[in-house]
Amino acid sequence: MSDPFFHPISGFDLPRFAGVPTFMRLPHTAPDHPRFADVEIGIVGVPWDSGTTNRPGPRHGPRQLRDASTMIRAEHPVSGLRPFETVNCADLGDVGPNPADIQDSMARITAFYDQLKVQNIRPLTAGGDHLTSLPILRALAKDAPLGMVHFDSHTDLFHSYFGGTMYTHGTPFRRAVEEGLLDPKRVVQIGIRGTMYDREDRDFAAANGIRIIPIEEFFARGIPDVMAEARDIVGQNQTYVSYDIDFVDPTFAPGTGTPEVGGPNSYQALQVCRELYGLNIVGADMVEVSPPFDESGGTAFLGVSIMFELLCAMLSR
Numbered sequence: 001m002s003d004p005f006f007h008p009i010s011g012f013d014l015p016r017f018a019g020v021p022t023f024m025r026l027p028h029t030a031p032d033h034p035r036f037a038d039v040e041i042g043i044v045g046v047p048w049d050s051g052t053t054n055r056p057g058p059r060h061g062p063r064q065l066r067d068a069s070t071m072i073r074a075e076h077p078v079s080g081l082r083p084f085e086t087v088n089c090a091d092l093g094d095v096g097p098n099p100a101d102i103q104d105s106m107a108r109i110t111a112f113y114d115q116l117k118v119q120n121i122r123p124l125t126a127g128g129d130h131l132t133s134l135p136i137l138r139a140l141a142k143d144a145p146l147g148m149v150h151f152d153s154h155t156d157l158f159h160s161y162f163g164g165t166m167y168t169h170g171t172p173f174r175r176a177v178e179e180g181l182l183d184p185k186r187v188v189q190i191g192i193r194g195t196m197y198d199r200e201d202r203d204f205a206a207a208n209g210i211r212i213i214p215i216e217e218f219f220a221r222g223i224p225d226v227m228a229e230a231r232d233i234v235g236q237n238q239t240y241v242s243y244d245i246d247f248v249d250p251t252f253a254p255g256t257g258t259p260e261v262g263g264p265n266s267y268q269a270l271q272v273c274r275e276l277y278g279l280n281i282v283g284a285d286m287v288e289v290s291p292p293f294d295e296s297g298g299t300a301f302l303g304v305s306i307m308f309e310l311l312c313a314m315l316s317r
């Protein structure tokens with residue numbers, strides 16, 4: 001039988017700085033590709049930041065993440081997982097948004113992920129600002145509400161901005177709970193910190209049973225203890241993982257629109273993903289990487305390194 005897997009281009013065959021960049025050097029396998037149905041985990045770019053309320057730029061994220069991802073090799077250094085020889089992974093390309101129309105963009109994104117769900121392709125997404133997660137959840141949670149492990153400085157649970165605007169990168173998970181896409185009792189938000197407008201988001205979380213683990217508790221208890229609780233909260237039912245790069249301290253991830261100081265370092269940013277092994281992960285995303293604020297490119301490299309960790313967590317079960 002022939003080898004069923006799409007393999008990344010090895011740096012031993014073509015130097016990693018050469019060639020057309022795709023996510024992790026995997027083949028570009030858009031929905032019209034003849035082997036699209038063979039994909040099991042699809043890496044998708046969503047170059048869209050129309051939900052951004054402050055410093056923009058994540059629309060440029062997927063392209064820079066693809067470029068940085070040529071640094072990723074085949075084997076996980078700790079678990080030994082070799083994802084590209086375990087499940088069939090591919091770069092599914094970008095979802096084309098309508099940068100002038102939020103509702104139209106969300107409809108396009110949901111329609112793309114609907115196709116993936118029909119084909120049983122689990123998505124690993126490179127955003128995009130955090131509003132990107134909402135249209136993805138609309139596709140993935142069609143059958144039943146999902147649990148969620150959410151790494152972020154912010155809860156993204158606000159009701160609205162600017163006197164009634166409901167769709168921004170500060171509101172996606174409020175909408176997702178209201179729309180029945182997330183089971184709030186199976187949602188845990190980790191790393192929350194920074195100055196606040198008010199406590200409206202915290203009150204919503206408390207009223208609905210969403211568990212917030214602020215950064216002070218994260219550091220006081222340590223990663224293994226906190227992540228054991230996170231695994232208990234989501235359990236073995238279907239779970240989404242959403243990773244906002246501003247979870248990480250801006251020393252290590254300056255290339256983002258809403259940085260908050262006093263966060264995890266790049267080592268801890270990887271460690272939390274290694275505590276997700278064994279969960280029933282139906283999809284994951286890396287959002288809010290903003291190349292215009294990423295002068296060294298280091299934020300994008302950390303972003304794709306986290307994406308590789310998430311990929312390994314998705315196939316660890």
Ligand code: MN
Pocket residue numbers: 130152154156169244288
């Ligand atoms: Mn966020």
Ligand code: MN
Pocket residue numbers: 152153154244246247258288
């Ligand atoms: Mn954030």
